[in-house]
Amino acid sequence: MAALSGTARGWGRWQPCALAMAAALAVCAFYYLGGGGETFSSATRRLRATPPAPAHRHPQGGGEAAGRDLHLLMMFTKAERSPALRAKGQAALRSLLRHGRLGGGDALHIHLVTDGASRDIGLGLLRDLQGAAFRHQVIVHDVNELTEKLFPVVEAMQKHFSAGSGTYYSDSIFFLSVAMHRIMPKEITQVIQVDLDLKYQTNIRDLFDEFDNFPEGAVIGIAREMQPVYRHTFWQYRRENPQTKVGEPPPDGLPGFNSGVLLLNLEAMRQSKLYNQLLEPSMVQNLTEKYHFKGHLGDQDFFTMVGMEHPELFHVLDCTWNRQLCTWWKDHGYSDVFDQYFHCKGEVKIYHGNCNTPIPED
Numbered sequence: 422m423a424a425l426s427g428t429a430r431g432w433g434r435w436q437p438c439a440l441a442m443a444a445a446l447a448v449c450a451f452y453y454l455g456g457g458g459e460t461f462s463s464a465t466r467r468l469r470a471t472p473p474a475p476a477h478r479h480p481q482g483g484g485e486a487a488g489r490d491l492h493l494l495m496m497f498t499k500a501e502r503s504p505a506l507r508a509k510g511q512a513a514l515r516s517l518l519r520h521g522r523l524g525g526g527d528a529l530h531i532h533l534v535t536d537g538a539s540r541d542i543g544l545g546l547l548r549d550l551q552g553a554a555f556r557h558q559v560i561v562h563d564v565n566e567l568t569e570k571l572f573p574v575v576e577a578m579q580k581h582f583s584a585g586s587g588t589y590y591s592d593s594i595f596f597l598s599v600a601m602h603r604i605m606p607k608e609i610t611q612v613i614q615v616d617l618d619l620k621y622q623t624n625i626r627d628l629f630d631e632f633d634n635f636p637e638g639a640v641i642g643i644a645r646e647m648q649p650v651y652r653h654t655f656w657q658y659r660r661e662n663p664q665t666k667v668g669e670p671p672p673d674g675l676p677g678f679n680s681g682v683l684l685l686n687l688e689a690m691r692q693s694k695l696y697n698q699l700l701e702p703s704m705v706q707n708l709t710e711k712y713h714f715k716g717h718l719g720d721q722d723f724f725t726m727v728g729m730e731h732p733e734l735f736h737v738l739d740c741t742w743n744r745q746l747c748t749w750w751k752d753h754g755y756s757d758v759f760d761q762y763f764h765c766k767g768e769v770k771i772y773h774g775n776c777n778t779p780i781p782e783d
Contacts, residue, residue, distance in 0.1 A: 488526020491629050492612045494601075495532070496594070498564050500539035509618050509774070511546050516621040523555040523626050532612070534562045534594065567604060568593045574600040577702035581709045584717035595719035598641075598683050600700065602690035610688040616681040620772040620780045627770070628742065631684055635736045640693050642684030642736040643724060644743035648750040649762050650718075651677030651725055657713040667712070667729050670761035675732070677725035680718075681773045682743040684736070696734055699727055740765035747776035 500506055523529060535543055540561060575596035582596075597604070598614050605612065611632055613625075631642055652659070652668035654677075659668050666674045690696055698704055708714070708726055716722030728735050744765050751759040774780040 488524065488528070489629070490528055490530060490609075491523070491626065492530045492532060492609055493625065494534065494612050494614045495617060496534045496564075496597075497539050497543050497617070498534065498536045498594070500535075500542045505777070506617065507542060507546065510543075512780075513617055513619050513621070514546065516619075517625055518553055520621050520624050521553070521555055521626070522624045527626065528556040528558065529625070531557060531559045532562060533559060534564055534567060534597070536564050564594055567597065570604055571597060571600055574603060574700060577705050578723055581705060581714065582716045582719055582722035596723070598680065598685055598720045599723055601685055602687040605687055607691070610686070612685045612687060614680075614683040614685060616773065616775075618774040618777075618780075619681065620774070621770075622768075622772065623770040628682075628684070631736070631738065631742070632686060635684075635686060635689070636733075638693075638733045639736040640686050640689040640696050640734050641724065642686075642738050643678045643680060644682060644738040644740055645671055646677040646679045646721075646725070647740065647745040647763050647765065648747060649676070649755040649758055650750055652755065652758070652762075653750070654714065654716055654722075655712060655729075658711075670758065675729055676762055678721060678728055678735070679743055679745055679773070679775075680721035680724060681745065681775060682738065682771060683720075684738070693734070695731065699731070739767065741767040741770045743771055743773050744769040745773045745775050746778040746780065747774075748778070749776050 497510065500510070521529070533540075533543060571593045575593050578596055578599070579593065601612060601614070611629070613628060635642065649668070649670070652670075655668040659665055668674070668676065670676055699708075705723075708730060712726060712729065714722070714726050716725075724735070748759070748763070751763075772780045
C-alpha cells in the first residue's frame with residue numbers, strides 16, 4: 422500500500438454493464454503528508470504508525486469537534502483500454518471536489534486500487550486536484566497484492582456470483598468489499614467504497630455521517646437495487662414461494678442491493694460473528710442452494726443474497742445516495758413493474774450512471 426503525494430483513486434463496476442474504475446481518482450495528494458518514493462510495504466507501516474487526528478475546537482467555541490480520518494476507496498484498473506472510463510473518472514472527481522467540504526480537523530484518504538498501467542493514467546488525471554479545499558491523501562494499492570490476499574476468502578463465492586471464467590466480475594478483486602475488514606489495517610475502522618460512474622451533488626462528508634445512523638448489529642450501509650434484476654434472478658425461489666417478499670419492489674419488498682455506494686463499518690464487520698460465519702464456503706453454498714441463486718455481479722450479489730436472510734446486517738441508504746439511472750430491465754421483460762423499482766423521491770445526492778447511462782448535466 423503506497424501513499425503518494427498528488428495522487429488519487431478511483432474504482433469501477435456496474436450493473437448489467439461493466440464499468441470499472443476511473444474517478445474519484447479523485448482527491449489527490451494529501452499535501453500535508455508528502456510521499457513519493459515509498460514502497461507499498463513502507464507506506465503501510467507508516468499508515469499504521471500514524472496516530473488518530475487530535476480533536477479541534479470549533480472556531481466559534483462551543484466544545485470540541487473531533488477531526489476524522491475519512492477513508493474513500495475506488496478501483497481504477499484496465500483504464501488504458503477505456504477512454505470513456507477515464508472521462509467518467511475525471512467527471513466524478515471534479516464533482517466530488519466541487520461539493521467537498523470537510524471540518525477543520527478532517528482529512529480525506531483516497532484509496533486507489535489499481536494496476537501498473539492504470540496507475541500512470543490515474544496520476545495524469547490528478548492535475549485538476551491542485552485546488553482541493555480540504556486536506557487529502559492518496560494511498561495506492563496494487564490490485565495483484567490485494568487479489569492474492571482476497572482469493573482464499575472469496576474463492577468459494579466466485580462460482581456463484583461471477584459471470585464465468587475470465588470475465589470482469591470473476592476477478593477476486595470485485596469481492597474486495599466483502600472481506601475488506603480482513604485486508605485493511607485494524608486502525609482503519611470505516612471505509613466508503615464507491616464506483617467511478619458517479620456524480621456527486623452534495624458534500625461527501627455528509628455521506629460519512631450515515632455511519633452514525635447504523636442500527637445495532639448492522640455492518641454495511643447500502644442502497645436498494647432500482648431495477649427488477651433480482652426479481653429475475655430469484656425467479657425459481659419466487660415460483661416455489663409465491664408469497665415471498667424476495668425480489669419484490671419497495672417499500673415492502675426485498676428488491677436486493679446495489680453496491681455502487683458502500684459504507685463498510687470494518688470494525689463492526691470484524692466483530693460480527695454472524696457476518697464472518699456467512700463468509701464460510703459451507704454457508705455460501707447453503708444459501709445459494711436455498712435461493713437457487715446464480716448471479717454475475719460480484720459483491721452486490723453476495724450482499725443481496727445475505728440481505729434476504731439477514732436484513733439486520735444492513736443499514737439501507739436512501740435512494741438519493743445512489744440514484745441509479747440504468748433502465749436496461751425496462752426493455753427486457755419487466756416494463757409492467759419497472760417503475761415500482763425505479764421510483765426515487767427526494768433531492769438526489771449522488772447520481773449513478775450504471776450501464777453507461779448518461780448522468781444529467783448541471
